[in-house]
Amino acid sequence: GAGVSQSPSNKVTEKGKDVELRCDPISGHTALYWYRQSLGQGLEFLIYFQGNSAPDKSGLPSDRFSAERTGGSVSTLTIQRTQQEDSAVYLCASSGRPEQGNEQYFGPGTRLTVT
């Protein structure tokens, strides 16, 4: 079946603009994660959604970052007033129920460049 998809694949924006990044998880997966991959910080966790529970936002670097997951499926990561240090590849992953091994499947990422 289809894997995790993300859009856009590339996004170039000017400093100070808002951006929205989209993630479509694997159908039926209950958990959805956002990570960021940057040269300076490596791979870091941002936020985690599990079913209808309150999301774990402990990895969001500032209040300019927010995410939502509508209907338990698609998720949007929003970065307001972008800064150059936000330039990175933003990765989305989803995982199924524990009895399915809860392996995280990653999407191809969105490369964000803030100029």
Place this chain on the structure above:
Amino acid sequence: GDSVTQMEGPVTLSEEAFLTINCTYTATGYPSLFWYVQYPGEGLQLLLKATKADDKGSNKGFEATYRKETTSFHLEKGSVQVSDSAVYFCALSVGAAGNKLTFGGGTRVLVKP
């Protein structure tokens, strides 16, 4: 907090050579351990995992053993191929099933023919 430390790359070796990538961790609880691989131009893929002490994960000729006493999860392959050229990430997750991953910095491996 939780952290993962892995050897810095790049690691350059010849085809059929033996590969070891060291990985050590600190965790607040009892972690599950993972190796992920990122081939050029592709997304992150799970390579192997181990969920309890002394477990050995294996896949595609790669192996790693969960060593609780040394808090390590070193990745090994006996005979690498050019197609193994990639970036390898060690990672852990702690707590409830499906929890977030904490990654090491990644190790780039280049295998030359």
